[in-house]
Amino acid sequence: MRTVVVTDPPRADAGDAETLGDFGVATVHEALGRVGYLGPAFRPAWAGARIGGTAVTVLCWPGDNLMIHVAVEQCRPGDLLVVATNSPSTDGLFGELFATALAHRGVRGVVLGSGVRDVAELREMGFPAWSTAVSAQGSVKATAGAVNVPVVLGGQRICAGDVVVADDDGVLVVPRLDVPRALSASRARLDKEAASREAFRQGELGLDRYGLRDRLADFGIQYVSHDEFAEAER
Template sequence: MKTIVVTDPPRADLEAVEALGGYGVATVHEALGRVGYLGPTLRPVWNGACIAGNAVTVLCWPGDNLMIHVAVEQCQEGDVLVVTTTSPSTDGMFGELFATALALRGVRGVVINAGARDVAALRDMGFPVWSAAVSAQGTVKATAGAVNVPITIGGQLIRPGDVIIADDDGVLCVPRADVATGIHAAQARAAKEEATRKAFAAGELGLDRYALRDRVPGLGISYVKYDEV
């Protein structure tokens, strides 16, 4: 591993980022072919936040948050700090003090594949964090890592400047080059979902709307009366 800090990586246009993020994680994930989801273990430490921004990536040693301190300087308006560790860790590597420094720089939130703490304070200040754990366990600041290098979380590659979308459904990474395609696909997906929503509200069944009724018998499913079971 190279212990480097890459400065000024390219970022996606913030208007495009916000347009894509407005569709939410589930819709964009489906629209792009079910790719980029960072997995169910990353959960918001408080519910209700929805963010989209450009990734600043951080690679730390487990139980050591030195490189988050280094990364703060590389953050700017519209960024999302994305942190992982060289091996699994649940230590509370991120909390209120980091959030205070990042909020001043216009950072929209943090995704950390490790532990976070100070949950009540983060909620009160309205700073969004998605983490793999909540833990009061502290960390050291001793070991070099890297900033703005490609990292992986949940089997997904995240490059600096990729777009991160996060909400109550989890976290999604969209490659910077795919943002325009993602907006178009998500718009179409959202329109389709709205039509389906109206159809369901009017009483149509999914069996009929998705043309599933004729497929059911072929899957070995049969209907029997209660008293015939």
């Protein structure tokens, strides 16, 4: 692993990142063709936050948060800190003191492929955090890693400056160059969902709106009366 801090990487527009955050993980994920989702292992430390930010990536050793301290200096308003370890770790690498430092710099939240702690304090501060574990286990500051290099979380490659969207449904990455497509596709999906929502309020069935009724026979689905079913089960 190369021990390097990459300074001033190109970033997606912070306003675009915030807009994608407002759209939400499920909407953007579906709009992009169901790609970029980090998977169900990444859960919020507290419920209700919905954010989008530009990634500052950190690669740490397990149980060692030295490089998070290094990364704080590289953060700008609108960023979202993304922390990976070079082998599996559940240790609590991030807590309230880090959140205080990052909040001062306008950072919108943190995503960790490891543990988070001080959950009550993070909730009280309103600082959003997603992680694969909650753990009081502390860490050392002893081994060099890297900042703003590509990292992999949940099978997804995340580069500095990419947009990361996170909410109660999980975490999603949108590559920086794919942000314009994500914006237009997400807006189109929201318009489509709004029309479907109104149709459902009026009583229309998904079977008809989505053209599923005529396809049921292709799935082998049959409609039978209760008496027919009971007779067949005898």
